[in-house]
Amino acid sequence: MILVVLEHDGQRLRKGALEAIGRARQLGSLGPIAGVVIGENAQAVAQEAARYLPVVYAAEVGPYTAEKWAEAAYAAVERSGAKVVVATGGRQSRTWTARLAYKMRAGLLEDTLETSTDGQHIIGTRYSYLNRVTERQKAPLPVVFTAKPNTTPPVEPEGNGTVELLEVNLPGGVEVLERLSEQKKGVSLTEATVVVTGGRGLGSPEAFAGVEELAGMLGGAVGATRAVVDAGWRPYSEQVGQTGKTVQPNLYLALAVSGAVQHQAGMNKSKFIAAVNKDPEAPIFKIADYGIVGDVHQVLPALIEAVKRLKD
Amino acid sequence: MKFLAVIRQVPDGESRLRIEGGKVDLSSVTMILDQMDEWAVEEVIRLQEKHGGESVVVALGPERFEDALRTALAMGIDRAIHLVAEGYLDPITQAEALAEVVRAEAPTLVFTGGQQADWDAQALGPALAEALGWPVVSWTTQVELEGETHAKARHDLDEGAEVVRVPLPAVFTSQQGLNEPRYPTLPGIMKAKRKELKKVPVSLQSRVEILEQAIQERARLNRMIDGKDPAAAAHELVRLLREEAKVI
Numbered sequence: 001m002i003l004v005v006l007e008h009d010g011q012r013l014r015k016g017a018l019e020a021i022g023r024a025r026q027l028g029s030l031g032p033i034a035g036v037v038i039g040e041n042a043q044a045v046a047q048e049a050a051r052y053l054p055v056v057y058a059a060e061v062g063p064y065t066a067e068k069w070a071e072a073a074y075a076a077v078e079r080s081g082a083k084v085v086v087a088t089g090g091r092q093s094r095t096w097t098a099r100l101a102y103k104m105r106a107g108l109l110e111d112t113l114e115t116s117t118d119g120q121h122i123i124g125t126r127y128s129y130l131n132r133v134t135e136r137q138k139a140p141l142p143v144v145f146t147a148k149p150n151t152t153p154p155v156e157p158e159g160n161g162t163v164e165l166l167e168v169n170l171p172g173g174v175e176v177l178e179r180l181s182e183q184k185k186g187v188s189l190t191e192a193t194v195v196v197t198g199g200r201g202l203g204s205p206e207a208f209a210g211v212e213e214l215a216g217m218l219g220g221a222v223g224a225t226r227a228v229v230d231a232g233w234r235p236y237s238e239q240v241g242q243t244g245k246t247v248q249p250n251l252y253l254a255l256a257v258s259g260a261v262q263h264q265a266g267m268n269k270s271k272f273i274a275a276v277n278k279d280p281e282a283p284i285f286k287i288a289d290y291g292i293v294g295d296v297h298q299v300l301p302a303l304i305e306a307v308k309r310l311k312d
Numbered sequence: 313m314k315f316l317a318v319i320r321q322v323p324d325g326e327s328r329l330r331i332e333g334g335k336v337d338l339s340s341v342t343m344i345l346d347q348m349d350e351w352a353v354e355e356v357i358r359l360q361e362k363h364g365g366e367s368v369v370v371a372l373g374p375e376r377f378e379d380a381l382r383t384a385l386a387m388g389i390d391r392a393i394h395l396v397a398e399g400y401l402d403p404i405t406q407a408e409a410l411a412e413v414v415r416a417e418a419p420t421l422v423f424t425g426g427q428q429a430d431w432d433a434q435a436l437g438p439a440l441a442e443a444l445g446w447p448v449v450s451w452t453t454q455v456e457l458e459g460e461t462h463a464k465a466r467h468d469l470d471e472g473a474e475v476v477r478v479p480l481p482a483v484f485t486s487q488q489g490l491n492e493p494r495y496p497t498l499p500g501i502m503k504a505k506r507k508e509l510k511k512v513p514v515s516l517q518s519r520v521e522i523l524e525q526a527i528q529e530r531a532r533l534n535r536m537i538d539g540k541d542p543a544a545a546a547h548e549l550v551r552l553l554r555e556e557a558k559v560i
Contacts, residue, residue: 064469065476066438066448090470091434095450098435101404102442107519108404110433123523128432130325133336136523139402173447174476177464181472188471194560218560226488236489237471242325242429243348243488251559261325272557273532274549276539289532290552294539302546307560310550 002033003082004053005073007093008045015191016088016147018154021052023147024086025155027117030141036076036166038069043163050161055080057166063179064092067171070099075168077104082142084122089146097144107139111148130242130265149190150248187221189238194220195249195267197240198228201256201277201296205233210300211255217307223247223267225257241266256296259284276300313365313460315356316419317389318410318440319349320373321380322429334524345380348425350387351486354493355455356423357388363457365420366390370413372406374398378509385504386496392509393417402520403435409514410436411443419481421463426451426485437485447478451487 002024006017024033036057037046046058057079059072073096077085085100087093089111101108109115112124113134122143128135189195196215198208208222215222224234226241240247242262252270257263259275259282267273268287275288276299285291292299323329324342331337345353353369360367369384371377372395381392393413401409414422424437434450441448449455451468458464458477466475468487496504535552539545553560 066450070442091451091468092470094434095438095448098403098407098438099442099448101435102407102439105404105519108402108435108439109520110435126432128430128525129323129329129336130429130432132329132527133331133525134528135525137520138523139520172479173482174449174478176474176476178475179472180466180474236468243426251553251557265325269530272553272559274553278539280536285534285536287532288534289557290535290537290549292537292539292545292549294542294545298542299539299546302542303550305543306546306550309547310554310560 001031001080001082002027002084002086003076003080004033004035005085005087006035006037006045006049007088008037008039010039010041011045013045013048014088015154016090016149017049018052019149019152020086020088020147022152022155023115027084027115029119030084030117034076034080034082036073038072039064043165046163050163051157051159052155054159054161056161056163058163059166059168061168061170063176065174065176066092066096066099067173069096070103071171072166072168073100074103075166079166084141085144087146089148093146097146101144104142104144106142106144109137109139109143109145112145113148113151115145115147127269130261131246131268132265187219189221189223189240189245190247192221192247193249194218194251194253195223195240195247196220196253196255197223197225197257198255199225199257200227200231203297207297208234210304214300214304214307217304217311220249225263254284255300257284258282259287313363314368314417314419315359315365316368316370316414316417316422317349317352317356317384318422318424318436319353319369319371319380319384320346320425320428321371321377322346325429329527331525331527334526335522336525343376343379345383346425346429348427348429348486350493351490352423352425353384353387353389354491355486358491359457368393368417368419370410371395372397372401372410372514381509382504383496385507385509386501387494388500391507394509394511395514396511397514397516399518400431400522401516401518403433403439405516405518406436407439407443409516410440414440414444420460421481422483424483424485426487437483441483444481444483446482448483448485449476449478450485452484453487453489455484
């Protein structure tokens with residue numbers, strides 16, 4: 001039995017949940033697949049999930065804490081007898097899956113790109129060493145793994161499953177005092193197919209208006225370097241790099257970004273990389289497919305113009 | 313009160329990695345205290361400076377980890393414990409071994425890095441918390457003690473952040489913005505040489521095996537365009553992205 005922990009926003013399943021089901025289906029030889037929806041409004045979301053899976057458990061445990069999520073997932077493991085647990089990779093899931101893997105004394109494969117099985121083990125491919133190394137890991141069952149977002153095609157509905165309520169003994173511990181959400185505009189950074197990132201070389205927070213405009217025209221998201229976030233020009237949620245987000249878009253356009261290793265750790269797997277920098281020696285050019293050596297203050301408006309003409 | 317940091321030693325992000333026989337070869341690489349663990353060490357020292365008591369640093373890893381432990385001692389930690397073990401160990405196995413030491417030390421809280429810069433693992437802190445039966449706060453950017461029984465902390469979520477109150481003892485993992493780590497001073501480095509560093513050999517079996525490692529750098533086109541004429545350069549880039557790369 002395989003258990004998929006399904007990510008949702010309180011209303012609907014997230015795309016990552018449909019990707020995680022896809023991963024589970026690839027391991028079909030290990031037996032049937034069950035799902036679990038944890039959190040607020042779990043029952044309603046589980047109804048949607050039942051279009052994809054024969055059995056979906058719903059654990060109404062209220063707002064997120066790692067302890068509650070691990071406990072609820074563990075209850076679903078016990079109920080289903082699952083030997084493999086699949087979840088979508090993210091900061092929160094990589095916290096509670098660690099707790100869950102410890103409860104199960106399972107092998108844990110974090111943020112996998114692909115996974116397969118020989119019937120006794122799970123073999124997973126993932127990045128390590130700040131995204132620079134690709135490695136294959138192997139762990140005997142039981143195994144818990146997270147699937148990196150955007151690495152598996154989302155599945156289509158098949159049939160009509162049943163929803164079962166799951167009783168969970170709620171652990172105490174963390175008490176949430178305040179949620180500080182950041183307002184999001186446009187596409188989310190990790191899901192975007194185009195990312196336009198601005199670096200310190202833009203000179204001012206105002207110069208990001210051009211970055212936003214270009215990203216908007218390309219249907220993409222705005223990214224920022226650590227220096228820009230540290231300077232308070234852009235919110236942390238836009239930071240790309242080792243301590244920010246890891247992105248893998250079709251096009252990563254780096255404007256006035258020098259390209260330190262820590263930044264590269266968050267974007268070096270992008271399909272195409274284009275860069276604009278006035279320094280021909282900037283490290284970003286070494287990993288760029290296309291580079292313009294020039295002044296970003298002149299090139300950025302010209303790029304906006306050129307894209308406008310293209311759209312006309 | 314007692315504050316405890318769990319650290320690791322990793323390759324400097326700037327050094328060039330090589331693959332030898334299907335595995336990463338670290339023999340010619342500069343090794344440093346993991347930057348995210350450095351934030352954990354700094355926070356532990358600050359908590360001790362503010363609230364008194366003792367600070368301890370613990371590491372599980374090969375002999376070479378001693379240098380990273382000495383760095384933490386030079387920054388100001390009181391004493392170190394080194395569980396000596398070679399080779400790759402998955403976070404669940406690491407957590408099992410580290411939990412024994414932490415339980416015996418019975419600290420007020422434990423701090424460790426949010427992600428390891430070699431194995432890119434985020435699981436050690438939360439797995440350790442589970443092994444101890446303690447709550448975990450991951451990606452912490454701010455922490456304040458409320459007496460000896462609770463802490464108030466701010467930490468990052470997938471989107472946004474939240475402020476939580478957590479009963480102690482608890483495990484925290486670090487995130488950028490937590491603090492600005494101090495540099496070890498010369499007197500600090502001298503003093504660190506005389507501080508207690510206890511070595512305990514351990515024999516552990518990893519649940520997860522690394523079969524093969526490779527550096528798959530994507531071949532990049534490295535096509536450069538002169539930006540002297542910004543309009544022409546921008547036009548050419550947009551054309552290439554449209555016609556050649558087909559990404560816009």
